[in-house]
Amino acid sequence: MPFARILPSIALGVEESANQYQWIYGVEVHAHATSQIISHVLDRRPLLKVWSEIWEYLWILAWGLFGIILGLILQSPAKTLFSLGVISIEIVGICFIGLVLGWWIPLVPTLLALASAGLTTFFFDRDLRALLEQRSLTLKRSFEAIHNGPLQSLAVILRNLGEEEIEAEKLRSQLEQLNRELRTIPEYLSQEMLSRNDSLYLEGNEVLDLQTPIAEMLYYVYDITLRRNFQGFASIQSFIPPNFEPLEDCQLSPNQKRGLYLFLQEALCNVGKHSQGATRLDVSCTRSPKEYCLQIIDNGFTNISTNYQRGGQGTNQAQDLARQLRGKFRRFSHSPQGTVCELTWPIASNWWQLFLYLGNWKL
Numbered sequence: 119m120p121f122a123r124i125l126p127s128i129a130l131g132v133e134e135s136a137n138q139y140q141w142i143y144g145v146e147v148h149a150h151a152t153s154q155i156i157s158h159v160l161d162r163r164p165l166l167k168v169w170s171e172i173w174e175y176l177w178i179l180a181w182g183l184f185g186i187i188l189g190l191i192l193q194s195p196a197k198t199l200f201s202l203g204v205i206s207i208e209i210v211g212i213c214f215i216g217l218v219l220g221w222w223i224p225l226v227p228t229l230l231a232l233a234s235a236g237l238t239t240f241f242f243d244r245d246l247r248a249l250l251e252q253r254s255l256t257l258k259r260s261f262e263a264i265h266n267g268p269l270q271s272l273a274v275i276l277r278n279l280g281e282e283e284i285e286a287e288k289l290r291s292q293l294e295q296l297n298r299e300l301r302t303i304p305e306y307l308s309q310e311m312l313s314r315n316d317s318l319y320l321e322g323n324e325v326l327d328l329q330t331p332i333a334e335m336l337y338y339v340y341d342i343t344l345r346r347n348f349q350g351f352a353s354i355q356s357f358i359p360p361n362f363e364p365l366e367d368c369q370l371s372p373n374q375k376r377g378l379y380l381f382l383q384e385a386l387c388n389v390g391k392h393s394q395g396a397t398r399l400d401v402s403c404t405r406s407p408k409e410y411c412l413q414i415i416d417n418g419f420t421n422i423s424t425n426y427q428r429g430g431q432g433t434n435q436a437q438d439l440a441r442q443l444r445g446k447f448r449r450f451s452h453s454p455q456g457t458v459c460e461l462t463w464p465i466a467s468n469w470w471q472l473f474l475y476l477g478n479w480k481l
Contacts, residue, residue: 164220174224181209182231189239193247198240202233268300273391295347326379328372333362339379340386340401348390350418355397364405365412368465370443377439378412378461384432385414385459393418396456409445409464417456436461 157163169177185202192198206229216223275292326335340360344351370378382401389399396418404411433449436459440447445463452458 166217166222167220168222178224178227178231181228182235185232185234185236186239189236190243192240193244195240198236202236205232268296272296292347328375332365332368332370332375332378335375335379336360336362336365336382336403339382343383343386346387346390348387350390350393350396350416351399353395353397353418354399354416358400360401360403362403364403365410368410374439374442377435377442381436381439381461382412382414384435388432388459389414389416389418389457393457395419405465407465409462411460411462413461414459415452415456417452419455 154163154165158165168174184205188201188205189198192201209228209232210225213223213225213228275289275296279289326338328335337360344357386399386401389396393416396416398417400413400415402411402413402415433447436447440461440463443463444466445461448458448460448462450458450460
């Protein structure tokens with residue numbers, strides 16, 4: 119047999135055709151085989167060896183599992199791609215060394231398993247985490263809406279029932295107001311989810327644009343909160359308009375602005391619910407060379423319950439905001455009488471403010 123026919127292949131510069139074959143003479147095949155044998159004997163060149171199929175499958179599967187673990191651990195696209203690139207280079211190096219030593223190790227299937235498993239797991243895990251975070255945020259916003267609206271009104275009603283006789287008509291009016299606030303919760307939540315971080319919805323269908331300057335929005339929150347029908351506000355004789363201009367240059371993310379507005383609202387509501395006989399309410403906003411300070415001060419007698427002393431949802435919100443701002447939240451007695459609710463946070467440098475602003479931007 120003068121020549122042998124082998125599998126069809128495509129050569130550069132040769133037109134592709136379904137019936138085209140590449141031919142090689144049989145003597146060339148024998149020459150290649152003889153050259154391999156001679157090189158193995160004289161030059162100590164190793165002959166190529168391969169693993170059994172089970173070990174090749176385990177090799178590919180192991181790197182695929184490693185890609186899954188890598189995708190779960192790393193949460194950054196840049197880190198994931200960089201790690202996959204470095205590991206792929208290492209696999210190429212291992213396969214090259216194995217080839218030099220005479221072992222044929224699967225390369226392309228291994229790289230495909232590693233990259234596809236790692237990237238698929240990363241994107242799937244990222245979407246799952248985003249979904250869980252969105253649900254957690256929805257629950258948090260729901261509780262905030264209920265706490266800052268209906269629960270505040272309910273606390274006032276229960277307190278009035280325990281201290282004095284309420285006329286049926288007045289009680290009916292308060293319960294109707296509570297009913298309206300409860301019914302607006304679903305609409306509030308739908309608007310919150312649609313607007314994401316652009317707006318803050320308060321009781322009474324009040325909408326705050328988080329892109330508005332901080333000083334202007336803080337005064338707006340102060341004004342609409344004092345309009346609420348709380349017994350503690352009725353005895354106050356003078357309201358000194360607060361000056362929030364020291365916060366004009368404070369760079370906060372929308373999430374931090376939301377927390378700051380809710381902090382002011384909660385502190386004012388606590389005065390309206392718990393303070394008795396208060397004749398003065400001061401909201402002080404100052405800026406020192408190192409920090410900002412926001413204080414809500416009243417001179418009333420506070421009948422603080424055990425739950426209030428331990429801290430409720432409002433306290434948790436204030437402490438969470440203080441952690442975000444790397445600051446401190448305190449509630450302490452005011453001399454000679456009254457309560458001070460204080461939030462302080464440091465003035466960061468421009469580059470650090472930008473870092474915090476981007477780091478705290480949440481969906």
